[in-house]
Amino acid sequence: MHPEAPSQQGDRLTTSTGVPVRDTDHSLKATPRGPTLLQDHHLREKITHFDHERIPERVVHARGAGAHGTFEAYGTASSVCRAAFLAAGVETPVFVRFSTVLGSRGSADTVRDTRGFATKFYTEEGTFDLVGNNIPVFFIQDGIKFPDVIHAGKPHPDREIPQAQSAHDTFWDFVSLHTEAQHHTIWNMSDRGIPRSYRTMEGFGVHTFRVVAEDGTTSLVKFHWKPDLGVHSLTWEEAQLLGGIDPDFHRRDLYDALAAGALPSWELGMQVMPDAEDQLFEGIDLLDPTKLVPEEWAPVQPVGRLTLERGPRNFFAEVEQVAFHVGHLVPGIDVTDDPLLQTRLFSYVDTQLTRLGGPNFNQLPINRPHAPVNDMLRDGFHQQDVHTGVAPYRPNSLDGGCPMHVGADGPALEDLATAIPAGHRVRANPISFEDHLTQPRMFWASLDPVEQDHVVEAYCFELGKCLDQTIVARQAAQLAVIDTELGARVAAGLGLPAPEPTEGDSAPEVVLSPALSQLGRRWP
Numbered sequence: 104m105h106p107e108a109p110s111q112q113g114d115r116l117t118t119s120t121g122v123p124v125r126d127t128d129h130s131l132k133a134t135p136r137g138p139t140l141l142q143d144h145h146l147r148e149k150i151t152h153f154d155h156e157r158i159p160e161r162v163v164h165a166r167g168a169g170a171h172g173t174f175e176a177y178g179t180a181s182s183v184c185r186a187a188f189l190a191a192g193v194e195t196p197v198f199v200r201f202s203t204v205l206g207s208r209g210s211a212d213t214v215r216d217t218r219g220f221a222t223k224f225y226t227e228e229g230t231f232d233l234v235g236n237n238i239p240v241f242f243i244q245d246g247i248k249f250p251d252v253i254h255a256g257k258p259h260p261d262r263e264i265p266q267a268q269s270a271h272d273t274f275w276d277f278v279s280l281h282t283e284a285q286h287h288t289i290w291n292m293s294d295r296g297i298p299r300s301y302r303t304m305e306g307f308g309v310h311t312f313r314v315v316a317e318d319g320t321t322s323l324v325k326f327h328w329k330p331d332l333g334v335h336s337l338t339w340e341e342a343q344l345l346g347g348i349d350p351d352f353h354r355r356d357l358y359d360a361l362a363a364g365a366l367p368s369w370e371l372g373m374q375v376m377p378d379a380e381d382q383l384f385e386g387i388d389l390l391d392p393t394k395l396v397p398e399e400w401a402p403v404q405p406v407g408r409l410t411l412e413r414g415p416r417n418f419f420a421e422v423e424q425v426a427f428h429v430g431h432l433v434p435g436i437d438v439t440d441d442p443l444l445q446t447r448l449f450s451y452v453d454t455q456l457t458r459l460g461g462p463n464f465n466q467l468p469i470n471r472p473h474a475p476v477n478d479m480l481r482d483g484f485h486q487q488d489v490h491t492g493v494a495p496y497r498p499n500s501l502d503g504g505c506p507m508h509v510g511a512d513g514p515a516l517e518d519l520a521t522a523i524p525a526g527h528r529v530r531a532n533p534i535s536f537e538d539h540l541t542q543p544r545m546f547w548a549s550l551d552p553v554e555q556d557h558v559v560e561a562y563c564f565e566l567g568k569c570l571d572q573t574i575v576a577r578q579a580a581q582l583a584v585i586d587t588e589l590g591a592r593v594a595a596g597l598g599l600p601a602p603e604p605t606e607g608d609s610a611p612e613v614v615l616s617p618a619l620s621q622l623g624r625r626w627p
């Protein structure tokens with residue numbers, strides 16, 4: 104008998120209304136060889152429920168695996184962030200869901216793709232979701248392009264192939280025309296695109312967040328997960344073979360490790376940058392999600408450790424029904440004006456309204472906050488609560504008590520009075536978003552020769568699957584702008600002449616300044 108499963112009480116089989124059933128193997132018929140009778144309610148209930156068992160898969164990140172665990176804070180973040188779960192020694196239950204981005208729910212684990220790394224912290228101040236990826240930058244700068252990049256990356260609409268691979272015309276058409284995508288893509292083409300295990304992946308919040316200290320001081324931060332097992336990847340041959348031999352390789356690896364007591368763990372770290380008025384750090388626009396801040400410039404400061412402890416008891420109820428949202432923030436952590444993050448704030452609840460069938464999905468067991476909830480949301484499909492009182496509005500003089508008082512006495516969500524730049528409404532990006540190629544060049548330059556070989560082989564393999572040679576040539580030319588040798592090697596691998604970078608296209612010289620600014624200042 105499970106307290107969380109009211110439909111699994113007692114030791115007798117019943118209908119959903121609790122009426123005992125004697126025979127669930129034979130439908131009611133007019134004579135053993137006669138037609139089935141419509142009056143067989145048990146039959147109809149069983150079949151009807153089955154007919155509606157499936158919910159839509161996620162529009163992205165459909166394929167995933169999840170686990171429960173605990174996050175223990177070191178307290179090192181408290182000088183910059185007042186979130187209670189980051190205070191020294193505080194232990195917070197978490198649920199983590201790892202995923203691929205493009206494949207459908209039944210696709211293979213080891214494909215070349217970005218991986219999702221989403222963490223739900225059930226803190227005493229409410230739920231905080233860190234909805235990140237295993238690559239520190241994203242494809243696009245403005246969320247208005249998200250449907251476009253996903254349409255380009257998903258299987259072609261006519262044949263529904265390929266599944267979760269970047270080896271096709273629309274993907275490379277998009278990447279070669281929208282050059283901001285080159286940085287994320289070169290990470291995809293590196294060994295990072297084929298992780299050995301979820302347990303050996305880094306995770307990144309990608310966007311810059313704003314954190315608030317106890318005294319109200321704000322800082323700009325980027326979140327990082329560092330796996331205690333280190334970062335490891337498959338070779339392309341291993342990934343290909345495993346895709347056939349064991350398409351559940353990552354899922355199995357996670358659950359087997361948990362079952363064996365080899366508990367995977369990650370250290371959470373923060374890069375902390377001053378909340379400067381221009382939101383630039385060493386020339387990098389912190390609102391541009393296609394740019395990272397090199398760790399040499401802003402070291403990742405460890406703030407706590409996540410340990411995964413057990414897999415789901417029921418995959419559907421936990422891994423499928425979990426609903427992450429970048430807007431699930433706790434006091435002390437806020438968003439920035441990153442235009443990708445701003446769009447995400449709208450998208451997650453919107454999609455979950457469809458995927459989880461109405462507005463009450465935060466009442467599902469996996470999504471229920473561990474903090475007390477006292478909201479004024481009422482009714483709607485699948486409402487589980489039997490609310491009391493008559494006055495779901497504040498202030499009121501009928502129900503007594505007023506949750507708004509909590510805000511006055513303790514930490515609460517706050518609207519930071521951050522400055523809004525003066526200017527005119529415009530459909531445009533800041534000029535600082537225009538450099539798309541310095542950072543992919545920096546990434547390429549940071550790889551050792553074996554890693555560079557893998558990147559070249561990956562581009563050749565993936566571009567080799569394109570049918571349209573104009574797209575292939577355009578992408579090879581872009582690679583030559585990132586780095587002449589990279590472009591030439593990929594072109595040679597594809598049997599094309601070495602591309603000539605177009606005048607004016609060249610990326611600026613990569614200058615790695617050791618300046619650490621005033622970092623560490625506030626760290627003990």
Ligand code: HEM
Pocket residue numbers: 160161162163164167200201202218219220221234235236241245246247249307308309310425426427443444446447450451454455458
């Ligand atoms: C899932 C939208 C960018 C990480 C999703 C889902 C949507 C979505 C609609 C499905 C959610 C669900 O069904 O519950 C968007 C939009 C983006 C964007 C509109 C840009 C404007 C990003 C970025 C990251 C990211 C930059 C990483 C930093 C994830 C992850 C999931 C997800 C990890 C899976 C969550 C889970 O495991 O349930 N996204 N996304 N997304 N997204 Fe995004």
